[in-house]
Each structure stands twice: as structure tokens, then as C-alpha cells.
Amino acid sequence: MEEMSLTAPEPTALEIVRTRSLSSLVAQEIERMILSGALPAGERLNEQQLAAQLRVSRGPVREAVRGLERSGLVVAVRNQGSYVRTVSAQEALEIYDLRAAITGLACARLAEGAAPAQMATLRALVKRMDTARRADDPPSYYAANLEFHAALLSFGGGPRSQRLYEDLGNELHLFRRRALVQPENMRESNAEHATILKAIAAGDAAAARAAGEAHIAGGKRRFQATDATTKPGTGRKGENDDDQHDPSPPPAAGRRGGRPRRAG
Amino acid sequence: MEEMSLTAPEPTALEIVRTRSLSSLVAQEIERMILSGALPAGERLNEQQLAAQLRVSRGPVREAVRGLERSGLVVAVRNQGSYVRTVSAQEALEIYDLRAAITGLACARLAEGAAPAQMATLRALVKRMDTARRADDPPSYYAANLEFHAALLSFGGGPRSQRLYEDLGNELHLFRRRALVQPENMRESNAEHATILKAIAAGDAAAARAAGEAHIAGGKRRFQATDATTKPGTGRKGENDDDQHDPSPPPAAGRRGGRPRRAG
DNA sequence: GGACTGCCATCTGTCAACAGTTGGCGCGGC
DNA sequence: GCCGCGCCAACTGTTGACAGATGGCAGTCC
Incomplete structure (x- = not known):
């Protein structure tokens, strides 16, 4: 009657803490946020904001983001931050x-x-x-x-x-x-x-x-x-001259430095 | 005459420091070690040893290992360490x-x-x-x-x-x-x-x-x-009963805790 | 009035230190 | 002699703190 379950049944809370490191949980949570749309594509990931939100230090957050970067969900720019990848x-x-x-x-x-x-x-x-x-x-x-x-x-x-x-x-x-x-x-x-x-x-x-x-x-x-930008007729033929498929160039100005916008 | 080069030409040393973070360099180096065989499959990755060897702190090493874990080259066990993945x-x-x-x-x-x-x-x-x-x-x-x-x-x-x-x-x-x-x-x-x-x-x-x-x-x-363990005739047919393909169960005893073996 | 320069707050990159866990080794009991 | 227990060192997980870089904003010069 029952099918083989391809999804984990239901891990005990204690089991979670015993087996999964904090970094992996943070990674899982951030991935969920990205896939659910809470963190839209192109969005900047603020490390300390995420750390504060998840009540952990920046270390695990950074490790999680590095993992997500390798898996292709995030792109990182040195001294500038990490962005949710945008897929063309x-x-x-x-x-x-x-x-x-x-x-x-x-x-x-x-x-x-x-x-x-x-x-x-x-x-x-x-x-x-x-x-x-x-x-x-x-x-x-x-x-x-x-x-x-x-x-x-x-x-x-x-x-x-x-x-x-x-x-x-x-x-x-x-x-x-x-x-x-x-x-x-x-x-x-x-x-x-x-x-x-x-x-x-x-x-x-x-x-x-x-x-x-x-x-x-x-x-x-x-x-x-459902997408106007993809023309079904012309699949990418040979002459791909003007396509520079970068994984995801970071947005022009990522709202990072500068003093916070205060309504003064 | 010359072909398109699919490999980066040769980045300037200063360019490297400007664009690549230390974590990514460490990841690249560890990946090189793994692929070259310097770190054989199944080997344990000692964080502080790697940090000392590469003259960096443990932070970048940990971030690098997390990335390699996501990309499938390494498997990590909580409170026990990371191991170079073994592929069956x-x-x-x-x-x-x-x-x-x-x-x-x-x-x-x-x-x-x-x-x-x-x-x-x-x-x-x-x-x-x-x-x-x-x-x-x-x-x-x-x-x-x-x-x-x-x-x-x-x-x-x-x-x-x-x-x-x-x-x-x-x-x-x-x-x-x-x-x-x-x-x-x-x-x-x-x-x-x-x-x-x-x-x-x-x-x-x-x-x-x-x-x-x-x-x-x-x-x-x-x-x-060239491999005796793979019998060409019998590809994995339907009845895969006894195959528990784990990504890589950590070796029985990974030589971690305990005092260092001293010849006293 | 427009453009440039200096300043500064925020954030990332990195490091050093603290706490908790693991697993072997030695000791004691049987 | 064999088994079980406790100790301990090494290592990982996590945190907090410090230095460097970035980019906007304001002031200033032309």
C-alpha cells in the first residue's frame, strides 16, 4: 500500500542537533528562503543580518553561503558580498x-x-x-x-x-x-x-x-x-557572438557602503 | 590559427588578491590536492593542519571545505571531521x-x-x-x-x-x-x-x-x-536490494581523539 | 551649476580564543 | 588475563573582535 518514501520521515529535534551542524542547518534555511522567493534572485545576502535573524554567529552563515555558492544558488564578489544568482x-x-x-x-x-x-x-x-x-x-x-x-x-x-x-x-x-x-x-x-x-x-x-x-x-x-523573452523558434544556433553568459554579474550598485539612509 | 582558449590566460598576482578571496584560493588548493592524489580518497582533512600548511587561519579552511562538501568531493561528519569522498x-x-x-x-x-x-x-x-x-x-x-x-x-x-x-x-x-x-x-x-x-x-x-x-x-x-570490481556483463539490473549507496560512510576509526602516539 | 575630492559608516575578510565532543589509553576490578 | 570505567588530549563547532575595503554623501573648487 504505502510507497517507498523518498523523503526523510521526521527527524527528532535532538537528532537534528546531534547529527547536523549549525552550518548545514543555516544553509538549508537560506536555500529554503531562496527557493521560496523570500530572497528573490539578485538580492544581496547580508551576512550579519542573516546571522541576527537566525540567531547564530556570522561564521556558520559564511560557511553556508560558501556551500550555496558552490552549488550555484549564490554568486559572491570579493569585498562586496554575495547575491542570489539570477538565471537567464x-x-x-x-x-x-x-x-x-x-x-x-x-x-x-x-x-x-x-x-x-x-x-x-x-x-x-x-x-x-x-x-x-x-x-x-x-x-x-x-x-x-x-x-x-x-x-x-x-x-x-x-x-x-x-x-x-x-x-x-x-x-x-x-x-x-x-x-x-x-x-x-x-x-x-x-x-x-x-x-x-x-x-x-x-x-x-x-x-x-x-x-x-x-x-x-x-x-x-x-x-x-509563459515567458516572452524565450522565443521557441530560434534555439541558440551556431553564431553565438553576443552572448556572454556570465553566471550572474552583480548588480550595478548593491546598496552596501555609505551611511544608512536616515530621514534627517 | 590559435584556438579559442577555454582556460584563463594567466592572472596577475595582484589581480588574484583583488578578485579572489582567501577562501576560494584555499578551496582551489585543497581541490588540487585531492585531484592530484596528495589527499587520497577516504583521507581525513585536519583543519588546523591544513591551515598551518597553507599559512591561513581555520576560518577560510572551513569555508573551503564546506564548498567542497557541496560539490561532492568531501563528506563531513559532525564533531568528527571531513573526509575525502570515496566513489564506489x-x-x-x-x-x-x-x-x-x-x-x-x-x-x-x-x-x-x-x-x-x-x-x-x-x-x-x-x-x-x-x-x-x-x-x-x-x-x-x-x-x-x-x-x-x-x-x-x-x-x-x-x-x-x-x-x-x-x-x-x-x-x-x-x-x-x-x-x-x-x-x-x-x-x-x-x-x-x-x-x-x-x-x-x-x-x-x-x-x-x-x-x-x-x-x-x-x-x-x-x-x-582495468577494474576487476566492475563486471561489464551485469549492469545494475532492477533488483537492487542490498545496495545501500551512501555517499561515503566515514571510516571506522578516523584517528582523531586520544593523545598523540608518543614512543614513550 | 557641475564635477571632483575627502570623509565615514557599513560591511566583508580574517584571525584568535572559548566551549563541547569524541575516541583512545591507562587504570582498576573481577 | 579480560573487561569495564574514567581520564585526557586533540579536534571540531561556534563566537567575538579587529583590520581592510567599498561606495554613497557632503563639502568644496572651478
């Missing part, structure tokens, strides 16, 4: 392609030999999404969708693939503030899920791969449809 | 598959429309490798090979793809101490490079993708051939 439309499209490639890989591997229990888990998740769709419950659909893809990558690819997929998904959140799953797309999305499972069950690796890639490509297409 | 054979194979997928993606994109300058750069690199091979100069071949793949990913995929490819390559170095490019494989490897370029030049996206994937798969095969 072009980068977002590239990330979609990467996710499509590794998803297709996982689907192909799964088609070559999936365990019955794994298939059952995936099918149960599709059913859960279908239920959520009928009930017009986007949050539930969103959660189940995350679990589905995590399971797909975990079963077909492995732990590294799963983590990579999630990291890329996090980066995608940095492109503006955008709801990545619109309610009206639930039906189409879940139909693609079913197509994937069908190909896997048939043992057709090529079809499974194509279906997995098409699913992410569909997400990319739906993403493009 | 299974994880190594998974990483090869991921690299194959994103390389194939880049090749396909390149086949859909590569700029002449880009093709010229790639062809020049293949020629350089061929020269190095004839001269029996593995280091030169190795360097050119790195540049070739960096260019391939940069041109066909984008900056994110390129960084991802390199990060995955770095992780691969953590599997034992192994020379990833054997001299006797240079001919075969470069022939595959030529096949990739041929498919790209023909504008055949499917063929280019297949060639790119086959090239990395060839690397995987050559890797498996």
Missing part, C-alpha cells in the same frame, strides 16, 4: 535540456530492467497525481510529481542522478518568480508520465528514453509559452 | 552514464548548427591530439583532450553543461588512484573524436549524439577493463 532565460533552457537528457537516461535504464516493486511505486505515484488532478489540488500534484521524478531518477539512474536532477530543478527556480507547474497542465503532464511507464513496462529502452525526454521537453515548452 | 565502482559507472548523456546532448545540438569557427577549433584540437599521439606524449594528449571536451560542451551545451561535465570528471578521479587515460588508448579515443566531428559536420543530430555517447561509453568500457 537561455540558461533556463539549457537546464531543461540537461534534465531531459538525464531523465531520458534513467528511463532507458529502467526499461532495460525495472523491479516490480519499483514499477508499483511509480504507478502508485501516477495514480496519486491523477487523484490530485481530479480533485483540482495542485499542491498535492506538485508534491507527487516531485516524488515521481525522484523515484524515476533514483531507480533508473542512481543517487547521483537524483541529486543532480534536484539541483538543476532548484536552479530553475531562480529564473524570475514563476509557478513551474500550472494547474491547467496537470492533465497533459500526467499523461506523459503514463506514456513513460508504458514504454518502460514494454521494455522498450529507446521509446522510454524518448518519452522521458519528451516529458521534460514538454515542461520546457510550457515554460517557454 | 557503481557510482563511477553512473557518473560515466551521466557524462555520456550530456555529451550526447551537446553533440546533437552542435550538429543542428555549429559555427565554422567552432568546428575549426574542434578540428584543431583533434589534430593536436593526433600529433601528441604520434609523438607518444600522453600529457599533451590529456590536456588537449580536456580542452576538446570542454569546447564540445561549451559550444553545444553551454556554460552550465561544461561545468557539470567537469565536476563529474573530478568526481571520477576519486575512484581509487587511476590513470584515466592510458597511452595505448589514445588512438582509439581520438578516432572516436573524429567520428563525432564527422557526424556534426554532416548535420546528423542523431548520429552525432550516438557518437558522443559512444565515446564516453568507450571510456567507461576502458575503465571497466
Whole structure:
């Protein structure tokens, strides 16, 4: 009845303090703030403000920010501070392609030999999404969708693939503030899920791969449809002359030095 | 005549101090130590020893280690220390598959429309490798090979793809101490490079993708051939019951506490 | 009136010190 | 001789404090 849970059950408060260092908790919290939009893309991260807000010293905050910098959520400029990374439309499209490639890989591997229990888990998740769709419950659909893809990558690819997929998904959140799953797309999305499972069950690796890639490509297409800056027709062709894809040039003036604006 | 250089030319010493923080330099140095084998996989990272060795305080070292932890080169255990990550054979194979997928993606994109300058750069690199091979100069071949793949990913995929490819390559170095490019494989490897370029030049996206994937798969095969623990026949099928792929369980006893062993 | 220069508050980068935990070693008991 | 307990040193986690840099604001010169 119950599916394998890809998410940790519920750690005890004491367990948390015993196992996780303060730095990792701070990193987790800052990451949550970024992904939830509390810290919008391009925003400057004030170390001591964050430290005061989280009731810790600046040390753990700095360590956390360094970690987030490595993972690509934050860019740092010496003596100037760290900024929430901004993802350009072009980068977002590239990330979609990467996710499509590794998803297709996982689907192909799964088609070559999936365990019955794994298939059952995936099918149960599709059913859960279908239920959520009928009930017009986007949050539930969103959660189940995350679990589905995590399971797909975990079963077909492995732990590294799963983590990579999630990291890329996090980066995608940095492109503006955008709801990545619109309610009206639930039906189409879940139909693609079913197509994937069908190909896997048939043992057709090529079809499974194509279906997995098409699913992410569909997400990319739906993403493009809602964004005016990405013209679907002209994918980046050869002559990329004027594109200087920097990770994220810090904003011109980051409001740092100077005395605080007082209404005097 | 000269190719686009994918590596930074040569930063001035003053420029380094101005732009890079001490933490990033320490991170770079520790990463170099890990990849060069000076810090073997599984080794414990002693913070104050590293700090003393690099003539800095523990703060930057800790920040650097946190960054390396996020990038997957290091695993940390609370109150116990950080260890250089050990990559299992299974994880190594998974990483090869991921690299194959994103390389194939880049090749396909390149086949859909590569700029002449880009093709010229790639062809020049293949020629350089061929020269190095004839001269029996593995280091030169190795360097050119790195540049070739960096260019391939940069041109066909984008900056994110390129960084991802390199990060995955770095992780691969953590599997034992192994020379990833054997001299006797240079001919075969470069022939595959030529096949990739041929498919790209023909504008055949499917063929280019297949060639790119086959090239990395060839690397995987050559890797498996030199490692007894990876049985080529039985790729991980469905029933993965007993595999608890932890990122890297810390060694049983890490030689930390206790008084120093004195010969008294 | 416009542009330049000096000043200064804020923030980051780095360091040194304090507290808590871990794990081995030696001692004592059985 | 073997097992368990307590001690202790080393190390990590965290904090507070100090130095350097940055960028806006005000005053001043032309």
C-alpha cells in the first residue's frame, strides 16, 4: 500500500542537533528562503543580518553561503558580498535540456530492467497525481510529481542522478518568480508520465528514453509559452557572438557602503 | 590559427588578491590536492593542519571545505571531521552514464548548427591530439583532450553543461588512484573524436549524439577493463536490494581523539 | 551649476580564543 | 588475563573582535 518514501520521515529535534551542524542547518534555511522567493534572485545576502535573524554567529552563515555558492544558488564578489544568482532565460533552457537528457537516461535504464516493486511505486505515484488532478489540488500534484521524478531518477539512474536532477530543478527556480507547474497542465503532464511507464513496462529502452525526454521537453515548452523573452523558434544556433553568459554579474550598485539612509 | 582558449590566460598576482578571496584560493588548493592524489580518497582533512600548511587561519579552511562538501568531493561528519569522498565502482559507472548523456546532448545540438569557427577549433584540437599521439606524449594528449571536451560542451551545451561535465570528471578521479587515460588508448579515443566531428559536420543530430555517447561509453568500457570490481556483463539490473549507496560512510576509526602516539 | 575630492559608516575578510565532543589509553576490578 | 570505567588530549563547532575595503554623501573648487 504505502510507497517507498523518498523523503526523510521526521527527524527528532535532538537528532537534528546531534547529527547536523549549525552550518548545514543555516544553509538549508537560506536555500529554503531562496527557493521560496523570500530572497528573490539578485538580492544581496547580508551576512550579519542573516546571522541576527537566525540567531547564530556570522561564521556558520559564511560557511553556508560558501556551500550555496558552490552549488550555484549564490554568486559572491570579493569585498562586496554575495547575491542570489539570477538565471537567464537561455540558461533556463539549457537546464531543461540537461534534465531531459538525464531523465531520458534513467528511463532507458529502467526499461532495460525495472523491479516490480519499483514499477508499483511509480504507478502508485501516477495514480496519486491523477487523484490530485481530479480533485483540482495542485499542491498535492506538485508534491507527487516531485516524488515521481525522484523515484524515476533514483531507480533508473542512481543517487547521483537524483541529486543532480534536484539541483538543476532548484536552479530553475531562480529564473524570475514563476509557478513551474500550472494547474491547467496537470492533465497533459500526467499523461506523459503514463506514456513513460508504458514504454518502460514494454521494455522498450529507446521509446522510454524518448518519452522521458519528451516529458521534460514538454515542461520546457510550457515554460517557454509563459515567458516572452524565450522565443521557441530560434534555439541558440551556431553564431553565438553576443552572448556572454556570465553566471550572474552583480548588480550595478548593491546598496552596501555609505551611511544608512536616515530621514534627517 | 590559435584556438579559442577555454582556460584563463594567466592572472596577475595582484589581480588574484583583488578578485579572489582567501577562501576560494584555499578551496582551489585543497581541490588540487585531492585531484592530484596528495589527499587520497577516504583521507581525513585536519583543519588546523591544513591551515598551518597553507599559512591561513581555520576560518577560510572551513569555508573551503564546506564548498567542497557541496560539490561532492568531501563528506563531513559532525564533531568528527571531513573526509575525502570515496566513489564506489557503481557510482563511477553512473557518473560515466551521466557524462555520456550530456555529451550526447551537446553533440546533437552542435550538429543542428555549429559555427565554422567552432568546428575549426574542434578540428584543431583533434589534430593536436593526433600529433601528441604520434609523438607518444600522453600529457599533451590529456590536456588537449580536456580542452576538446570542454569546447564540445561549451559550444553545444553551454556554460552550465561544461561545468557539470567537469565536476563529474573530478568526481571520477576519486575512484581509487587511476590513470584515466592510458597511452595505448589514445588512438582509439581520438578516432572516436573524429567520428563525432564527422557526424556534426554532416548535420546528423542523431548520429552525432550516438557518437558522443559512444565515446564516453568507450571510456567507461576502458575503465571497466582495468577494474576487476566492475563486471561489464551485469549492469545494475532492477533488483537492487542490498545496495545501500551512501555517499561515503566515514571510516571506522578516523584517528582523531586520544593523545598523540608518543614512543614513550 | 557641475564635477571632483575627502570623509565615514557599513560591511566583508580574517584571525584568535572559548566551549563541547569524541575516541583512545591507562587504570582498576573481577 | 579480560573487561569495564574514567581520564585526557586533540579536534571540531561556534563566537567575538579587529583590520581592510567599498561606495554613497557632503563639502568644496572651478
